[in-house]
Structure formats: C-alpha cells, structure tokens
Amino acid sequence: MRYTETGYDLEIYLSRGSIEKVATDPKLAEYYLGGQGAAAKLLWERVPPETDPFSPDNLLIFSTGLLHGTPVPSANRTCVNCFSPQTNLMSHSLFGGFFGPELKHAGYDKIIIRGKAPDLVYLYINNDQVEIRDATHLRGAGTTETGDLLKKELKDQKVQVAAIGLAGENRVWMASIDHNHASAARGVGVIMGDKRLKAIAVRGTKDVNLAKPAELFDICLKMNKKIAESSGCGDWMAVDEDDSFHHNHFSWGNARKRIKNYWSKELQERWTKWKYDHMDRQTGCYNCPKKCRNVINWPGRKRFGYKCFGKDTYHMAAFLELDFTYEILGVAQEYGVDSYAMPQVIAFALELLEAGILKDSDFPGMPPDSRGRFFYLLEKIVRREGIGDILADGVSRAAVRIGNGAEKYDHNTVKKFEQLPIKLGKLNPAFFLMIATGEKMSITQIEGSFPQDPLPTREQREEFVNKWAAVPDEKFKQYFLNWEKRNDITDQATCDIVEWNEAMHYLDDSTGICGFVSSFRGQFGGDIAYHMNNLPEILSLATGFEMTKDKLWKTAQRIRTLVRAINNRRGLRRKHERPPEDHWAIRDEKYEQGLLSKYYEFKGWNMDGIPTREKLESLDLGYVADDLEQRGILKVEEKVPA
Amino acid sequence: MNAGLPTKVIKEIRVDIDKCTGCRACEMACSAFHAIPRYSSINPSKARIRVVADELNDEYVPIRAGDYTPSECNGRHIYTIAGKQYSECSFCGASCPSRDYFIEPDSGLPLKCDMCETVPPLEEPMCVQVCGTDALTYVERQVERDPKEPPARGEVEIGLESLIKKYGAQAVLQKMAQLAKGLKS
Numbered sequence: 035m036r037y038t039e040t041g042y043d044l045e046i047y048l049s050r051g052s053i054e055k056v057a058t059d060p061k062l063a064e065y066y067l068g069g070q071g072a073a074a075k076l077l078w079e080r081v082p083p084e085t086d087p088f089s090p091d092n093l094l095i096f097s098t099g100l101l102h103g104t105p106v107p108s109a110n111r112t113c114v115n116c117f118s119p120q121t122n123l124m125s126h127s128l129f130g131g132f133f134g135p136e137l138k139h140a141g142y143d144k145i146i147i148r149g150k151a152p153d154l155v156y157l158y159i160n161n162d163q164v165e166i167r168d169a170t171h172l173r174g175a176g177t178t179e180t181g182d183l184l185k186k187e188l189k190d191q192k193v194q195v196a197a198i199g200l201a202g203e204n205r206v207w208m209a210s211i212d213h214n215h216a217s218a219a220r221g222v223g224v225i226m227g228d229k230r231l232k233a234i235a236v237r238g239t240k241d242v243n244l245a246k247p248a249e250l251f252d253i254c255l256k257m258n259k260k261i262a263e264s265s266g267c268g269d270w271m272a273v274d275e276d277d278s279f280h281h282n283h284f285s286w287g288n289a290r291k292r293i294k295n296y297w298s299k300e301l302q303e304r305w306t307k308w309k310y311d312h313m314d315r316q317t318g319c320y321n322c323p324k325k326c327r328n329v330i331n332w333p334g335r336k337r338f339g340y341k342c343f344g345k346d347t348y349h350m351a352a353f354l355e356l357d358f359t360y361e362i363l364g365v366a367q368e369y370g371v372d373s374y375a376m377p378q379v380i381a382f383a384l385e386l387l388e389a390g391i392l393k394d395s396d397f398p399g400m401p402p403d404s405r406g407r408f409f410y411l412l413e414k415i416v417r418r419e420g421i422g423d424i425l426a427d428g429v430s431r432a433a434v435r436i437g438n439g440a441e442k443y444d445h446n447t448v449k450k451f452e453q454l455p456i457k458l459g460k461l462n463p464a465f466f467l468m469i470a471t472g473e474k475m476s477i478t479q480i481e482g483s484f485p486q487d488p489l490p491t492r493e494q495r496e497e498f499v500n501k502w503a504a505v506p507d508e509k510f511k512q513y514f515l516n517w518e519k520r521n522d523i524t525d526q527a528t529c530d531i532v533e534w535n536e537a538m539h540y541l542d543d544s545t546g547i548c549g550f551v552s553s554f555r556g557q558f559g560g561d562i563a564y565h566m567n568n569l570p571e572i573l574s575l576a577t578g579f580e581m582t583k584d585k586l587w588k589t590a591q592r593i594r595t596l597v598r599a600i601n602n603r604r605g606l607r608r609k610h611e612r613p614p615e616d617h618w619a620i621r622d623e624k625y626e627q628g629l630l631s632k633y634y635e636f637k638g639w640n641m642d643g644i645p646t647r648e649k650l651e652s653l654d655l656g657y658v659a660d661d662l663e664q665r666g667i668l669k670v671e672e673k674v675p676a
Numbered sequence: 677m678n679a680g681l682p683t684k685v686i687k688e689i690r691v692d693i694d695k696c697t698g699c700r701a702c703e704m705a706c707s708a709f710h711a712i713p714r715y716s717s718i719n720p721s722k723a724r725i726r727v728v729a730d731e732l733n734d735e736y737v738p739i740r741a742g743d744y745t746p747s748e749c750n751g752r753h754i755y756t757i758a759g760k761q762y763s764e765c766s767f768c769g770a771s772c773p774s775r776d777y778f779i780e781p782d783s784g785l786p787l788k789c790d791m792c793e794t795v796p797p798l799e800e801p802m803c804v805q806v807c808g809t810d811a812l813t814y815v816e817r818q819v820e821r822d823p824k825e826p827p828a829r830g831e832v833e834i835g836l837e838s839l840i841k842k843y844g845a846q847a848v849l850q851k852m853a854q855l856a857k858g859l860k861s
Contacts, residue, residue, distance in 0.1 A: 105704060105715075318808075324808070325809060
C-alpha cells in the first residue's frame with residue numbers, strides 16, 4: 035500500500051483529448067517528496083530546454099504536496115509549475131484552499147497537462163471519471179464566477195475549482211489561476227490560458243492511507259492546538275490594523291517613492307472602519323485553524339478575499355488609500371491577475387506617459403485621475419487592447435517593445451520578473467544573495483527562517499534563542515546572539531542563513547505545508563509549527579519511509595539544486611543574478627560579487643552559478659551532471675588516473 | 677435540581693456559524709476517528725459532520741449527520757438570515773436521497789454522528805477538539821428525567837425492531853426459535 039501518496043498521476047494531452055491514469059514509482063517520493071520537488075523532476079525529464087513556453091510541449095503541472103490529505107494541519111497548498119514566457123525559467127506558483135487535498139482524495143498526486151485544446155475546455159475529475167469538457171460557454175467568465183457556474187452545472191457544491199479569468203484566456207503574462215479566494219501567481223495563468231484550459235473541477239471521495247496513523251494523529255492534534263494558539267503562526271497582517279510597516283517603508287508608484295511618515299492614527303481609524311464595515315469574515319484553508327484571509331463584500335463588487343501585502347499593492351502603486359484597493363480587487367480577482375505584478379505594470383505605464391515616452395494618444399479616452407487610470411489600464415491589459423497588448427507582457431518585455439528609453443523605467447525586476455517595491459539604504463548581505471540567486475522569483479518565497487533584523491540587546495537575543503525550537507543547527511543561535519548591526523555579519527553566516535531560509539521553502543512547497551506556519555513566518559517571532567527538528571518524524575509516520583534530519587536537509591538541497599540545473603539548462607547564468615540596481619542606495623560591486631562567488635562556492639556551484647558534478651553526485655543527481663556535460667553547460671572534468 | 681429525581685445527561689455540540697472559517701478540520705478529524713482501524717485513513721466524504729460552504733454567499737454551516745430518511749422533502753424552506761439566503765438543507769442533518777451528504781461513498785450506507793462515544797470516553801467529540809476558532813463547542817447538561825419518558829432502549833431492542841420492520845414479526849420469531857434450538861443441542 036502507498037502511504038500519503040495515491041501512486042497515480044493524471045496525464046492529460048489536450049491536443050488529442052487523451053486522458054491516462056499512470057502509476058508512479060514509489061521511490062521518487064523519498065527523493066523529491068511531492069509538490070514542487072516532484073514537478074521539477076518531471077520538467078527536467080520531459081521538457082527539453084529549447085522548448086518555448088508557448089509550445090504545446092510545455093507542461094503545466096498541478097501537484098499535491100506529499101502531506102496533503104493527511105491529518106497534518108495547514109498542509110493544503112497546491113503547487114503549479116511550468117515554464118514561464120516572462121522569465122523563460124521554471125515557473126513556481128502556489129495556492130491555498132482545498133484543491134490539492136481534494137485531488138488526492140480523487141486518487142491522484144498530480145495532473146500533468148500537455149498540448150493545447152482547439153478551443154476553451156475544462157477538466158472534470160470525479161474520482162475515476164475524468165472528462166475534458168467544452169468550456170466555450172464560460173468564455174470571459176470571472177474566476178470565482180467560473181467556480182460558481184461549474185458547481186451549478188455539475189450539481190455538486192463540493193467540487194473544488196481552479197480557474198483562469200479573462201487575463202489568462204488572453205494570455206496576459208501576469209495572469210493568475212484562482213481557486214475560491216486563493217491565487218496562484220508568477221507565470222502560470224498565462225500557460226493555462228495558452229493551453230485553452232479554462233478550469234479544473236475536482237471531486238474526490240477516496241481514502242488517503244497513512245503508515246503510522248495513530249501516532250501521527252496524536253501529534254497532529256497537538257499541532258492543531260499549537261497553531262491555533264500561537265501568535266507565531268499565521269498571517270498577523272490579517273488582523274493587525276497598524277500597517278505602518280508597509281506604508282512607511284515600501285515604495286509607492288512604480289516602486290519609486292518612499293513616504294516615511296505616511297501612517298497616522300487618524301488614517302488607521304478610517305481604514306479600520308472601511309475594513310470592518312465591509313468584512314464578512316475571515317476564512318481559512320483546508321485543515322488549518324488559522325484564518326488568514328479577509329473576505330470583503332464591497333458595494334457593487336463580487337466578494338473577494340485577500341491576505342498579506344495584497345491589501346496594499348494597488349493603492350500604493352496608485353498613490354491612493356485602502357478603499358481604492360478594495361474597489362479594484364473585486365474586479366481584478368475576477369479577471370485573474372497577480373495583485374503584486376499588475377499594479378507595478380500599470381504604474382510603470384503611467385510613469386512612461388509622464389516621461390513622454392508614451393503619448394496621450396497611446397491612452398485614448400483615459401480618465402485624468404489615478405483611480406480612473408488604474409481601472410482603464412486594467413481593462414486594456416486584460417483585454418490586450420491598444421497599449422494594453424504590450425503591457426500585458428509585463429514590465430521587462432513591455433519596456434523592450436516600447437523602446438525609446440523605456441528600458442530605464444524597468445528598474446525593479448530580477449530575471450525579468452517584477453519584485454516587491456522595496457528600496458532601502460544600506461545593503462543587507464543575506465537579502466542580496468536571496469534576491470540575486472532565488473528562483474522562486476519573489477523574496478517572500480525565499481526569505482523567512484532567520485530574523486530580518488537583530489534585536490537591540492543581548493538579553494533580548496538570549497531570550498529569543500532560548501525558545502527557538504526551529505533552528506536546524508546550534509550555529510544559527512550563535513549567529514543571532516552575536517548579531518548587532520544588520521549588515522555586520524560574517525560571509526559564512528550569511529551563506530548559512532540563506533541556505534536555511536531557502537531549504538525551508540523547498541520543503542514546504544514539496545510537502546504542501548503553508549509558509550505562514552513554517553518557512554516564511556520564522557523570521558517574525560521564531561515560534562513556528564514546522565521545522566527541521568519535527569518534520570522528519572512527521573514525514574516518517576505519514577509516509578512509512580525513514581526520514582531523518584540529515585536526510586531531509588539533503589532532500590531540500592536536492593530539490594533546490596535540481597531547480598537550479600533546470601534553469602541553468604535554459605540559460606540562467608551569473609550575469610542574471612542581480613538585485614535591482616536601486617534596491618539599496620549604497621552599493622559596493624566588488625564586495626557584492628565577492629560575496630556571490632563565496633556563496634556559489636559554498637553551494638558547490640561553479641563561478642557561473644552552475645552546480646558542479648561533485649555537488650550533483652553528492653545529491654544523487656549524477657544524471658543531471660551527465661546531461662549538463664553532454665550539452666556543454668558543464669565542462670567535462672578530466673579524470674586523474676589513480 | 678431536586679436530588680431525589682433521576683437525571684440524564686444531554687450532550688450538545690453548539691455551532692456558531694459566525695465563527696466558522698470553513699477549514700473542514702472537523703470533517704478530516706471525524707473521518708480519521710471513525711476509520712477502521714481508528715485513524716488509519718483520512719476521507720472527509722466519510723465524515724459525519726460536513727461544512728456546507730458557499731464562499732460566494734459567505735455561507736459556512738457545519739452540520740452533523742442525523743437520521744436516515746428514505747425520501748426527500750417535498751419542497752424546501754429558504755431562510756433569509758441577516759440578509760443572506762440559506763436553504764433548509766444547509767441546516768438539515770438527514771442522510772437523504774436528495775444529496776450525497778452522510779452516505780458512505782463505498783457502500784452507499786447512511787452515516788450517523790455518534791458523538792464519538794467510545795470507551796474510555798473522549799473529553800470532547802473529535803470535531804470539537806480540532807475546531808481552532810470555537811465555531812464548535814461541546815456542552816454537557818444534566819437534566820431531570822421526565823417520569824413519563826420511556827426508559828432508554830438497548831441495542832438488542834432497536835436491532836430486533838428493525839428486523840421485524842423489514843421481515844415481519846412472524847419470520848423473525850420463526851428464525852429465532854430455529855436458531856435457539858440449534859444453539860441448545
């Protein structure tokens with residue numbers, strides 16, 4: 035019997051309309067877990083590096099985390115992977131909710147989609163009954179609207195639906211895939227649209243089996259209580275009405291302007307009232323006691339849900355207030371667009387207009403006010419009308435297409451992907467490395483286990499480390515104890531910290547555990563639910579294979595290194611690993627490049643950021659080294675005769 | 677309460693639908709607790725509690741499996757509560773032919789909540805234990821037993837009654853006489 039896994043993938047070939055249920059190798063879970071790890075293995079094997087993201091051969095993979103469908107609380111984030119037209123690299127995307135667990139109960143670990151349908155279709159999965167169905171009647175329907183229509187059509191309120199909106203249908207590069215009020219961003223909605231797949235509806239009523247169920251349930255019951263009670267877990271931004279952190283420190287407009295004393299008591303009162311006058315409730319994801327999503331019922335809009343910084347992006351890009359975000363989110367979520375990238379694209383276009391690079395004639399009929407302009411451009415972009423057709427390709431590509439100096443205004447992207455609007459003074463070494471070398475594209479998907487800032491006194495730092503259960507190694511406690519000034523930390527410590535931060539995300543995204551109870555949350559308070567010290571036991575009890583801390587650390591590094599090799603094979607090199615030039619005001623190229631070299635060496639990568647054969651073999655990735663050598667990406671090392 | 681009168685314990689699961697986040701941990705835990713062997717598998721569609729959820733209508737109602745009924749209602753009430761419409765079905769715990777709630781998906785047999793009664797007893801039913809927002813709470817109340825109330829019926833009596841309903845008293849009596857003879861010899 036397979037534990038936690040179903041042992042089957044669903045292979046959908048849209049060009050021919052074929053559906054296959056394929057048994058998988060049980061050994062793979064031990065090496066790659068599920069989710070992103072399992073998907074990376076498939077993308078490496080089945081998508082040759084020269085494949086254009088818009089080719090029918092690009093795969094779109096929905097994968098359940100290894101712990102989906104188990105009693106492990108907060109394991110519910112579904113992973114979506116493919117190759118992105120924006121970066122030409124592996125797209126990494128996640129969404130919370132109920133989809134992954136439902137898919138597992140339907141009897142599948144992954145849905146692997148290739149080819150393209152001739153016209154819009156949707157996929158209906160009801161246990162063993164799987165059908166590709168016509169979706170032309172859903173053309174133009176909003177994301178949650180599509181979910182609602184499909185539940186009615188299928189006469190089943192319990193199906194879980196992931197859908198694209200108009201943006202995905204029109205192959206907008208910032209398009210998201212939405213499920214209830216959760217969004218998968220960063221380059222996957224465009225490919226779902228390109229494959230002409232409007233939605234996936236899934237319903238499952240099968241058992242998920244566990245290796246040591248009673249022991250696991252007992253741990254999970256305690257974990258559930260811990261997560262419910264701990265202020266170190268979940269999204270505190272859902273309830274903390276003091277949002278001075280983002281507004282005083284993040285940049286407004288096209289990631290340009292900081293307004294240091296923006297926040298005030300009077301403003302907080304006004305915004306809190308807007309929120310609670312219109313908030314229906316806070317909702318949670320499958321089997322999680324937290325309630326991180328605020329569901330807003332704004333006049334004239336469909337209900338929408340948001341969490342984290344998603345409540346600020348639109349109004350900060352538009353120099354407006356929270357009511358504007360509420361007004362536009364209900365529209366933007368139905369169109370299915372990434373609420374991090376989209377506002378920056380719009381602000382970028384308006385900056386080009388101000389600079390005279392784009393002309394008034396490029397924006398026929400555009401209202402004069404910021405509010406009206408954002409709505410105008412949102413409509414143009416999701417419909418790919420006029421200037422919207424160019425802007426729909428994201429900031430970097432649009433800047434190239436517009437030319438005439440527009441490239442200068444593309445100042446906040448890394449690897450051609452829009453970054454969070456953060457502009458700071460002094461360089462933070464760990465963040466330099468994470469933004470430069472991270473392949474999950476957004477810093478929120480890379481940072482998170484080690485605190486962002488030191489605590490002011492030694493007593494406070496001692497108190498922090500004394501209850502810090504999450505540290506994988508005692509050295510991190512020493513690093514933190516001796517850390518006084520943000521940028522005054524050894525290079526060795528910086529490398530270790532970056533590796534730990536990354537490792538936790540690679541584990542979460544493969545087990546399906548949410549970053550808000552694990553990888554992302556530790557940096558704020560330290561008291562998280564899942565970490566290197568308790569995950570091995572949980573995985574062992576759930577899966578039946580023996581997992582240890584060392585093995586788990588190695589697994590995280592294996593997945594992370596495989597993702598790197600996938601991207602190396604598609605052209606990723608050292609020259610691409612640069613944070614935005616204005617991310618910090620004070621820069622030191624020599625120091626930064628030295629640090630980058632040290633990090634590459636620490637990771638076992640060569641000076642071009644490519645893993646060496648020795649490193650690959652130590653992670654059981656010898657087959658990757660063979661391939662990289664065959665393609666001439668790695669030099670064949672001459673064997674010294676013994 | 678009068679010390680001399682016999683009492684009984686009423687077990688209640690109270691539901692505050694304003695506090696429900698729709699996470700369905702209750703379904704997960706219920707299915708685990710009732711799996712055989714206990715906790716061996718997870719399957720919310722086998723749970724004896726369901727969260728009736730409609731995100732677009734902001735509707736989240738956990739309902740507990742009640743009795744099996746062979747026929748569906750002829751017409752339903754639609755209730756409007758605080759401006760939102762709820763179907764009567766959203767509050768009904770019956771295992772009935774009009775929906776697939778509380779029907780074991782493999783066998784088609786009806787499911788019914790047993791308040792997790794077990795030896796030794798749980799402190800609280802499993803669904804209540806995992807509810808992180810206190811949308812579900814457990815209350816035990818001691819009440820006086822109504823003297824007119826018939827005594828609680830045992831399992832043998834309930835079982836025999838259903839056999840008689842299905843096969844008729846004559847057939848059951850005959851079979852019992854036959855079996856009793858066989859056991860004596």
